[in-house]
Amino acid sequence: PPIPAPAMWPNSDETQQLLADAGGDEGAARTDARNDLMDRHRRSLERLVRMRLDRQVQRRVDASDVVQDVLMEAHKRLDTFLADGSMPFHLWLRQLARDRIIDMHRRHRAAAKRSVDREQSLQGRPGDDDSGAALAAQLKDAELTPAAATIRKELEQKFVAALDELNEDDRDLLLMRHIEGLGNSEVAQALGLSQPAAGMRHLRALRRLRKVLGDAAEP
Numbered sequence: 001p002p003i004p005a006p007a008m009w010p011n012s013d014e015t016q017q018l019l020a021d022a023g024g025d026e027g028a029a030r031t032d033a034r035n036d037l038m039d040r041h042r043r044s045l046e047r048l049v050r051m052r053l054d055r056q057v058q059r060r061v062d063a064s065d066v067v068q069d070v071l072m073e074a075h076k077r078l079d080t081f082l083a084d085g086s087m088p089f090h091l092w093l094r095q096l097a098r099d100r101i102i103d104m105h106r107r108h109r110a111a112a113k114r115s116v117d118r119e120q121s122l123q124g125r126p127g128d129d130d131s132g133a134a135l136a137a138q139l140k141d142a143e144l145t146p147a148a149a150t151i152r153k154e155l156e157q158k159f160v161a162a163l164d165e166l167n168e169d170d171r172d173l174l175l176m177r178h179i180e181g182l183g184n185s186e187v188a189q190a191l192g193l194s195q196p197a198a199g200m201r202h203l204r205a206l207r208r209l210r211k212v213l214g215d216a217a218e219p
Contacts, residue, residue, distance in 0.1 A: 008044050008047060008048070008179070008180045008181050009041070009090040009180070010041060010044065010090070011180070012090075013038070015037070015040075015041075015089050015090070018033050018036055018040075019033075019035040019037065019082065019089060021033030022034045022037055022078065022082065023082045032198070034075065034078060037078075037089070038071045038074060038075065041069065041071075041080055041089075041090065041093055045067045045070060045071070045088070045093065045094075045097055046063060046064060046067045048094060048097055048180070049066050049067055049070075049097060050063045051065045051175060051179065052098070052101050052172075052175070053066065053101055053105075054105055054106065054108075056108075057104055057105060057108045060108050061108060062103055066097075066100055066101065066104060067097075069100055070093070070096050070097045070100050073096055073100070074092075074093055077096075080085050084098065087189055087190075088186065088189075091186060091190050092188060094180075094190070095101050095190070104156060114217075117204065129134050158213060159163065159213070162209055162212040162213045163175070163209070165212045166208055166209060166212065168204065169201075169205075170204075170205035170208055171205075173187065173191075173198075173201055173202055174202075174205050174206070174209060176190065177202055184198050184199050187202070
């Protein structure tokens with residue numbers, strides 16, 4: 001199976017303290033906590049957006065602009081989140097990001113679609129594009145020798161290309177588990193599933209991924 005990556009999102013204990021401070025009385029400490037809360041999640045959000053934003057759309061929309069829009073929306077809706085508190089902050093934030101990405105795709109994919117076929121014939125396999133490189137970067141190991149790193153890179157490229165062959169639901173679940181580093185309970189909550197159901201979906205997605213990888217290895 002794909003090699004699990006370290007957790008993508010910031011330490012939850014520090015986030016909980018910032019959330020407590022962000023919900024305090026009006027004042028400089030409350031404002032600072034809210035700003036710090038957004039700033040410490042900015043890098044994770046940018047990685048999420050770059051992984052999931054269609055490469056054709058990325059040529060029309062800067063990922064950093066999408067991140068800024070998400071953080072502004074989170075700022076506006078933070079009081080509602082604090083009053084509800086039904087999910088961890090990073091899951092709520094990624095939900096806002098996913099909604100924004102879907103909106104970007106709807107707005108820009110029609111224009112991008114006109115050049116997709118032509119560009120794919122020039123670019124080769126989907127795993128070679130910028131988003132594929134971003135995914136593979138999550139799996140790097142600084143301790144590998146140059147020879148081992150070359151082998152690892154080839155495996156990463158096969159993994160990324162295989163992911164692209166899966167349906168959107170399977171691909172998203174595998175990204176959540178093996179790139180974002182979310183646990184089964186977090187995936188279940190994000191998808192509105194029971195933990196057993198999320199676990200079964202994960203196993204099925206892994207089986208499909210293995211089949212794609214196995215088919216790709218055949219001469």
